[in-house]
């Protein structure tokens with residue numbers, strides 16, 4: 001097993017990202033320990049997705065540094081340890097659920113019997129075993145969401161990014177997905193959740209408020225409420241979003 005020497009799974013220092021005249025991230029310092037369930041909370045355009053894309057190694061920052069598992073991103077060696085569920089489903093509509101999951105497993109280098117075992121396990125966990133041979137274009141929205149999860153998780157990532165994971169999802173499935181995220185977190189998977197839905201933020205142990213590419217404050221949901229003298233996260237978030245702090 002690879003020996004870990006660093007304390008933080010994510011360590012960003014003065015991280016900046018400019019797109020022409022737009023500053024999407026501005027001098028962000030961020031340290032997240034292994035095993036954390038961490039929320040990035042901010043309004044539309046705050047810079048959350050840009051931060052996640054840099055941490056996944058999909059974008060190269062224009063300033064500062066972002067280390068993941070002790071390696072400065074982008075570093076291909078991190079790819080096998082990262083899972084990223086984007087806001088959009090990345091499923092092939094004319095393949096079955098199992099074929100979709102197998103495609104992703106193959107991308108991550110899994111093969112043969114071991115691959116099929118991982119697929120069986122993840123289809124079981126996401127309760128899709130019975131429908132694994134259904135063509136994706138024929139399944140419900142909730143099932144699509146679970147199939148996307150199965151694709152993202154089949155290679156058993158240690159670090160999982162969830163970009164607004166339960167937006168547009170009914171309350172029952174939201175509850176089910178969060179149960180599953182907590183299960184993964186208890187198994188040692190580090191979760192980074194980007195959201196502007198307060199329900200989701202309340203599920204995280206720690207949160208960072210992000211606005212205009214800057215990290216304004218960080219703390220547990222209770223600490224952020226106390227700091228803003230608000231009795232709910234929604235009100236605390238509004239205070240920050242409007243520049244009230």
Ligand SMILES: Nc1ncnc2c1ncn2[C@@H]1O[C@H](COP(=O)(O)OP(=O)(O)OP(=O)(O)O)[C@@H](O)[C@H]1O
Nearest residue numbers: 019022023024042043044045046047048049050051
């Ligand atoms: N590839 C790009 N080219 C130009 N501008 C970009 C690009 N990607 C992001 N931006 C800009 O950077 C800023 C931050 O965008 P980002 O998508 O990171 O925000 P966000 O917090 O994820 O928003 P949302 O909650 O709406 O997804 C925005 O002003 C956005 O328009």
